[in-house]
Amino acid sequence: MSLLEATGLTLRYDDALVLDDLSFQVDEGEVIALLGPSGCGKTSILRVLAGLEAAEAGQVRFDGALIDHVASHKRGFGFMFQEFALFPHLNVEQNLEFGLRMSGGAKHSRRERVAELLELVGLAGYNERQVHQLSGGERQRVALARSLAPSPKLLMLDEPMGALDRGLRDALLLELREILTSLGQTSIYVTHDQDEAFSLADRVLIMEAGHIRQSGTPESIFAQPADAFVARFIGLGNLIEAELNADATGTISARTEIGTFHLPADAATETTRGTATLLLGDERASLESTATAPERSGGNSFTATVLQRSFRGRRLTFRVETGAHEFLFDVDTRPEHQSLGTGDQVRVRLDPSYIRVLR
Amino acid sequence: MHSPRSGLSSTLLRRGIVLLPVAFLGVFFVYPLLQILVESLTSDGVSFAPFRDIFGEDFFLERIWFTLWQATASTALTLILGLPSAYIFARYDFPGKTLIKALTTVPFVLPTIVVAFGFLALIGPNGILPFNLTNSIWIILLAHVFYNYTIVVRTVSALWANVDPRTEEAARMLGAGPWQVFWRVTFPQIRPAVLAASMLVFLFTFTSFGVILILGGPEFATIEVTIYNLTARLFRLPLAAALSLVQLIFTFAFMVLYARFQERSAVPLSFLPRSAGARRPRGRREWALITANFAVVMVVVLAPLLALVERSFSSANGGYTLSHYGGLETGDAGRVFFISLSDSLKNSLWFAGTTMLLAVPIGTIIAFALARSHGRWRTLADGLFMLPLGASAITLAFGILITLDEPPINIRASWTVLVVAHTLIAYPFVVRSVLAVVRGIDAQLREAASMLGASPIRVFRYVDLPITWRAILVGATFAFAISLGEFGASLLLTRPEFSTLPVAIFRYIGQPGAERLGAALAMSTVLMAVSAVGFLLIERVRYRDVGEF
Numbered sequence: 001m002s003l004l005e006a007t008g009l010t011l012r013y014d015d016a017l018v019l020d021d022l023s024f025q026v027d028e029g030e031v032i033a034l035l036g037p038s039g040c041g042k043t044s045i046l047r048v049l050a051g052l053e054a055a056e057a058g059q060v061r062f063d064g065a066l067i068d069h070v071a072s073h074k075r076g077f078g079f080m081f082q083e084f085a086l087f088p089h090l091n092v093e094q095n096l097e098f099g100l101r102m103s104g105g106a107k108h109s110r111r112e113r114v115a116e117l118l119e120l121v122g123l124a125g126y127n128e129r130q131v132h133q134l135s136g137g138e139r140q141r142v143a144l145a146r147s148l149a150p151s152p153k154l155l156m157l158d159e160p161m162g163a164l165d166r167g168l169r170d171a172l173l174l175e176l177r178e179i180l181t182s183l184g185q186t187s188i189y190v191t192h193d194q195d196e197a198f199s200l201a202d203r204v205l206i207m208e209a210g211h212i213r214q215s216g217t218p219e220s221i222f223a224q225p226a227d228a229f230v231a232r233f234i235g236l237g238n239l240i241e242a243e244l245n246a247d248a249t250g251t252i253s254a255r256t257e258i259g260t261f262h263l264p265a266d267a268a269t270e271t272t273r274g275t276a277t278l279l280l281g282d283e284r285a286s287l288e289s290t291a292t293a294p295e296r297s298g299g300n301s302f303t304a305t306v307l308q309r310s311f312r313g314r315r316l317t318f319r320v321e322t323g324a325h326e327f328l329f330d331v332d333t334r335p336e337h338q339s340l341g342t343g344d345q346v347r348v349r350l351d352p353s354y355i356r357v358l359r
Numbered sequence: 360m361h362s363p364r365s366g367l368s369s370t371l372l373r374r375g376i377v378l379l380p381v382a383f384l385g386v387f388f389v390y391p392l393l394q395i396l397v398e399s400l401t402s403d404g405v406s407f408a409p410f411r412d413i414f415g416e417d418f419f420l421e422r423i424w425f426t427l428w429q430a431t432a433s434t435a436l437t438l439i440l441g442l443p444s445a446y447i448f449a450r451y452d453f454p455g456k457t458l459i460k461a462l463t464t465v466p467f468v469l470p471t472i473v474v475a476f477g478f479l480a481l482i483g484p485n486g487i488l489p490f491n492l493t494n495s496i497w498i499i500l501l502a503h504v505f506y507n508y509t510i511v512v513r514t515v516s517a518l519w520a521n522v523d524p525r526t527e528e529a530a531r532m533l534g535a536g537p538w539q540v541f542w543r544v545t546f547p548q549i550r551p552a553v554l555a556a557s558m559l560v561f562l563f564t565f566t567s568f569g570v571i572l573i574l575g576g577p578e579f580a581t582i583e584v585t586i587y588n589l590t591a592r593l594f595r596l597p598l599a600a601a602l603s604l605v606q607l608i609f610t611f612a613f614m615v616l617y618a619r620f621q622e623r624s625a626v627p628l629s630f631l632p633r634s635a636g637a638r639r640p641r642g643r644r645e646w647a648l649i650t651a652n653f654a655v656v657m658v659v660v661l662a663p664l665l666a667l668v669e670r671s672f673s674s675a676n677g678g679y680t681l682s683h684y685g686g687l688e689t690g691d692a693g694r695v696f697f698i699s700l701s702d703s704l705k706n707s708l709w710f711a712g713t714t715m716l717l718a719v720p721i722g723t724i725i726a727f728a729l730a731r732s733h734g735r736w737r738t739l740a741d742g743l744f745m746l747p748l749g750a751s752a753i754t755l756a757f758g759i760l761i762t763l764d765e766p767p768i769n770i771r772a773s774w775t776v777l778v779v780a781h782t783l784i785a786y787p788f789v790v791r792s793v794l795a796v797v798r799g800i801d802a803q804l805r806e807a808a809s810m811l812g813a814s815p816i817r818v819f820r821y822v823d824l825p826i827t828w829r830a831i832l833v834g835a836t837f838a839f840a841i842s843l844g845e846f847g848a849s850l851l852l853t854r855p856e857f858s859t860l861p862v863a864i865f866r867y868i869g870q871p872g873a874e875r876l877g878a879a880l881a882m883s884t885v886l887m888a889v890s891a892v893g894f895l896l897i898e899r900v901r902y903r904d905v906g907e908f
Contacts, residue, residue, distance in 0.1 A: 052806050
C-alpha cells in the first residue's frame with residue numbers, strides 16, 4: 001500500500017474545473033514531480049493535500065487513514081512556498097524554530113536541530129541573520145530548512161526554483177536532490193520546468209487541464225511519451241500523422257505525407273494498425289545536402305529545405321520544412337552538417353529505432 | 360478560495376469577536392443616528408417641516424454652499440502645496456529627510472484648538488505677523504492646509520516611491536517630454552493615492568468645526584458649526600437633526616469614494632522598498648527645489664506653533680512674562696465654571712486613556728475582519744465601519760445627546776458619555792493604521808505557519824500580531840491624541856466638572872479681556888506639549904511608512 005493515496009480529486013474555481021477526478025499514489029521515500037504548464041492544476045493538488053483548500057469531491061488517505069477532515073496544521077506535512085513565505089519579523093533561527101515550537105520541542109533540542117539543518121543546507125552560522133539580508137538562493141535554503149525542521153511525513157515543494165535565475169537553479173537542484181534522497185524524504189515537487197522535474201524526481205506525473213496524462217520514471221517518459229501533448233511538452237515536437245500497417249514479421253510500416261517509415265515491432269506498445277501520431281526522434285539523425293550527396297532512395301529518410309540553422313556549441317540545430325510540416329533536428333557538428341546553410345535542400349535520415357508510435 | 364477545516368470553533372470564535380464592535384457601533388452610533396432621523400421627522404407630528412426650512416431658507420442654503428466651496432478651496436490649496444512635497448519625499452534622499460518627514464506628523468496629533476490659537480498668535484489680532492487675517496477666509500484655509508498637508512504628503516509619497524522610475528525612463532526613450540511623462544506615465548500610477556488623499560482632505564474640511572468656530576467669526580459658519588449653534592445656543596433640535604442628516608448624506612458618499620480609492624492605492628508590504636527610486640539630489644535646481652520644500656514645511660507646520668509659544672509668554676508691553684500661566688491653576692475668584700489646569704489635564708488624560716483602551720480593541724478587530732472580507736461586501740463594509748470618521752463630531756455628539764439621556768441607556772450625566780463619543784471618533788484611525796499592515800501580510804505567511812503546525816489562534820499570535828503590533832501601537836497613540844484634542848463633541852457633551860483641556864481653553868475666549876486670550880494661549884501651549892509626547896511615540900514605533908496617517 002502506498003503512503004499517500006489520492007482518489008477522485010475534483011476541484012472547481014468559479015465553474016472552471018481545476019482538478020478533474022484525479023487519482024495518484026506516492027510511496028514512502030519517493031520523490032515525485034508534478035510537471036505541467038501553468039494553470040494545469042498542479043499547485044491546487046498540493047493545496048488540497050496540504051489542507052489549505054478543500055476538494056469538491058475525492059479522498060486523500062495518508063498511511064491508510066482518511067485525512068480530508070484533518071486541519072492543515074495537524075497533518076504534519078511540510079510545504080515550501082514558491083516565494084518562500086519566510087516570516088519577515090523573525091530571524092533565520094527563529095524561522096527554522098517555528099515548527100519545532102509549535103510541536104512543543106524543548107529549547108536545547110530545538111537549537112540542536114536548527115544547527116543540524118543549517119549545516120545540511122550549507123548555511124551554518126546564519127542563525128542571527130535577518131530574512132531581508134539574505135540573497136535569493138539563501139532564502140530558498142532557509143525555506144527548505146524550515147519546512148524540513150519538524151521532520152514532515154510528506155514534503156511539498158511548490159515551484160521552489162521559480163524565483164531564482166538559471167545558474168543558481170541548476171546548482172541548487174543537485175543539492176536539493178542530494179538532501180531529499182539522503183533523508184529518504186517523501187516529497188512532491190511541483191514545477192513547469194521539465195529539466196527540474198526530470199533531474200530531481202524518481203517519478204514524474206505530467207499534468208494537463210486537471211488530468212494526469214502520464215506517470216513514470218523520467219527515462220520511461222522520454223523513451224515513450226504517452227501522447228502528442230506529453231511529447232510536445234517535454235520538447236519532442238517532431239510529430240506527424242501516420243497510417244500504420246504491420247506485416248507478418250512484425251515490422252511496422254508507417255505511411256505519412258512525407259514518406260513511409262519502417263519501424264521495428266517494439267516501436268508501438270499498443271497500436272500497430274490504423275492512424276497514429278509518429279514521433280520522429282532526432283537521436284542519430286543526419287542531414288546531407290542533396291546537391292553533393294548522390295540520390296539514394298531507401299526508407300526512413302525524406303527531403304526538406306533548411307529554414308534556419310543555429311549553432312549551440314557542441315550541437316547544431318536545424319529547422320527544416322517539407323510540404324506543410326516543420327521539424328527541428330538537433331544534430332552533431334560533423335563537417336557535413338557545418339557546411340549546411342539556410343535554403344539548402346537536404347535529405348534527413350532517421351534511425352528507425354528512435355521513431356515512436358504515440359497513442 | 361475558501362480555507363477549509365480550520366475548525367468550526369475557531370470560525371465561531373472569530374464571528375463572535377466581530378460582534379463586539381458591531382454591538383458597540385449599533386448602540387452608540389446607529390441607534391443615535393436613527394434617533395436623529397426620528398427627531399427630524401416628528402417634530403410637529405410626522406412632517407418634513409425641518410427639511411422644508413433648511414432647503415427653503417437662504418440662510419441654510421448659504422451655509423451648505425459655503426461648506427462645499429471652502430472644502431473645495433482647502434483641498435485644492437492643500438494639493439498645490441502637498442504634491443510637490445510628496446514628489447520630493449518619494450524621489451530624493453537628502454540630509455534631514457527623516458526629521459522633516461517626522462515633522463509632518465505633528466499636525467495630526469495636534470488638537471484643533473491649539474492650531475486655531477497658533478494661527479491667532481501668528482496672524483490674528485496682536486499676532487506676530489503685522490497683518491490680521493481673523494474673520495477672513497484666508498485664516499481658515501491656512502489652518503486647513505496646516506492640518507491636511509500631511510495627508511497628501513504621506514498618502515501620495517508612499518505610492519509615488521513605489522512607482523518604478525524605469526517606467527518614466529522608458530517613456531522618455533519613447534520620445535515623451537517631461538510634461539508628457541508626468542501626465543501619461545507617472546500621474547496615472549499615483550492617481551488612486553491623489554484621489555484618496557483629496558477625498559479625505561475634502562471630508563475633513565467639509566466637517567471642520569473648531570477652526571471655523573474660533574477663527575471664522577459669524578459670517579463663516581459651516582454646516583457643522585450651524586448644527587452646533589442650533590443645538591447648544593438656539594435649542595432648535597429638529598432643525599439641527601435635519602441638518603445633521605443632510606450633512607451625513609454628503610459625508611457617506613465621500614466615505615464610500617474614499618474607501619474605493621484608498622483600496623486601489625494600497626501597496627503590498629513586500630513590494631515596499633524603503634526608498635526604491637530615491638536618490639541624492641544633483642545640481643543647483645534640485646537642491647533649490649528641496650530647500651523650497653523645506654521652507655514650505657517650516658512655514659506651514661512650524662510657524663503657527665512657534666508663534667503660539669512666543670505669544671503665550673509675551674506681555675502687553677512687549678516683554679516676556681509668565682503671568683499667563685500663573686492664573687491657570689488658581690483662576691480668578693468668582694469666575695463661573697472655572698476649572699484649574701491640573702483638573703482639566705487630569706480629565707483629559709483620563710478620557711484619553713480610557714478612549715484608547717476602548718478604541719484599540721474595537722479598531723483592531725474591525726481591521727482584521729475587513730482584511731479578511733472579500734467581494735462586493737468589502738467596499739460597503741469598509742465604508743460602513745468608517746462612517747463615524749465622516750459622520751462629524753457634532754453629529755455623533757448630537758445623536759448621543761438626544762438618545763442616551765433616557766432608559767434603556769442613560770449615561771448623559773456620566774463621564775462615560777465623553778468616552779463613548781471619543782471612541783467613535785478615534786477608532787477609525789486605529790482601523791486605518793492597522794488595516795494597511797494586515798492587508799499587506801502575505802496570505803502565504805499564514806499558510807506557512809499553518810503547515811508548520813500552528814493552529815489558527817497561534818497563527819494570529821505568532822504571525823499576525825508580531826507583524827501588526829507596531830501599527831496597533833500607532834493606532835493607540837492616535838486614539839490617545841485624538842481624544843486629548845477632541846473639541847466639538849466634548850464641547851457639546853461636557854459638564855463643568857469634567858471639562859477637558861480644549862473645552863477649558865475655549866471657555867477663556869468665551870469671556871472678554873486680553874488676559875483671557877493670554878491664558879488661552881498659555882493653556883494651548885501646555886496642551887501642545889502634552890500632544891508632542893504622542894507624536895514622539897508614533898515616530899518611534901511607526902513601521903516604515905505604512906499606514907495612512
